[in-house]
Amino acid sequence: MGRKIDMKKIQDVTKCQVTFSKRRSSLIKKANEIAVCCDVDVAFVAFSPSGRISKFCSQRRIEDVLRRYIDLPTERRLTHVTNVQKKLEKLRQLDHIKGDASKLQYLEKQ
Amino acid sequence: MGRKIDMKKIQDVTKCQVTFSKRRSSLIKKANEIAVCCDVDVAFVAFSPSGRISKFCSQRRIEDVLRRYIDLPTERRLTHVTNVQKKLEKLRQLDHIKGDASKLQYLEKQ
DNA sequence: CGATCTATATATAACAG
DNA sequence: TCTGTTATATATAGATC
Numbered sequence: 340m341g342r343k344i345d346m347k348k349i350q351d352v353t354k355c356q357v358t359f360s361k362r363r364s365s366l367i368k369k370a371n372e373i374a375v376c377c378d379v380d381v382a383f384v385a386f387s388p389s390g391r392i393s394k395f396c397s398q399r400r401i402e403d404v405l406r407r408y409i410d411l412p413t414e415r416r417l418t419h420v421t422n423v424q425k426k427l428e429k430l431r432q433l434d435h436i437k438g439d440a441s442k443l444q445y446l447e448k449q
Numbered sequence: 450m451g452r453k454i455d456m457k458k459i460q461d462v463t464k465c466q467v468t469f470s471k472r473r474s475s476l477i478k479k480a481n482e483i484a485v486c487c488d489v490d491v492a493f494v495a496f497s498p499s500g501r502i503s504k505f506c507s508q509r510r511i512e513d514v515l516r517r518y519i520d521l522p523t524e525r526r527l528t529h530v531t532n533v534q535k536k537l538e539k540l541r542q543l544d545h546i547k548g549d550a551s552k553l554q555y556l557e558k559q
Numbered sequence: 560c561g562a563t564c565t566a567t568a569t570a571t572a573a574c575a576g
Numbered sequence: 577t578c579t580g581t582t583a584t585a586t587a588t589a590g591a592t593c
Contacts, residue, residue, distance in 0.1 A: 340585045343584085344572070346482065349487065355487055356577095358486060370493075379495045380495065382492075384491070387487070450586075451567060451590070453567085472588080
């Protein structure tokens with residue numbers, strides 16, 4: 340979408356805020372879509388460095404969904420790490436070695 | 450993206466699972482992008498009806514991010530409902546008035 | 560199920576006002 | 577900052593294997 344950007348922190352403060360605002364809207368929109376269409380309870384929370392908080396929840400009380408997760412037995416939580424997150428973690432390790440995020444991400448998709 | 454679908458629960462079980470799987474991947478990918486590019490801590494949790502759990506967190510321990518939110522004073526949390534969520538809620542009310550069956554599902558969850 | 564392909568629908572970076 | 581436009585990059589429904 341739009342011109343491609345590197346997978347690294349946006350240094351320009353204004354540009355970073357604009358990007359955050361736009362992407363947050365899209366993210367929440369999609370969270371709502373998956374919640375409705377796939378009938379799942381979804382909760383999303385984001386803390387910005389400046390202390391701002393963004394959240395979305397498909398139910399009335401986000402606390403219930405979040406606590407439902409936190410209250411799970413530890414071993415149950417650990418077994419539910421998604422494959423996608425595993426891939427992301429693998430990517431981070433590669434990034435650390437080669438130091439070029441955008442190139443590695445391209446490789447990861449192959 | 451792809452052929453448009455209605456904003457209502459996908460009745461076909463197989464189709465619903467496929468859609469959930471695809472959209473979850475995209476959602477987590479975007480959550481990671483906004484976390485990195487905008488330097489924010491993000492947490493995402495989803496409970497499917499069948500009991501499956503999906504999560505993503507930009508930090509090592511998702512519990513920390515979720516609890517960080519839950520532990521906020523109630524009034525602080527309430528003041529941080531995003532404008533997008535407000536719009537979604539307003540949309541639901543309008544939908545209710547118009548009586549579109551597929552949109553009534555929103556209200557049921559409230 | 561999971562992967563891949565293709566035609567569309569969306570998302571969005573850069574820009575303009 | 578906020579809104580709107582536009583050119584591109586992504587996401588994804590449906591189909592097929």
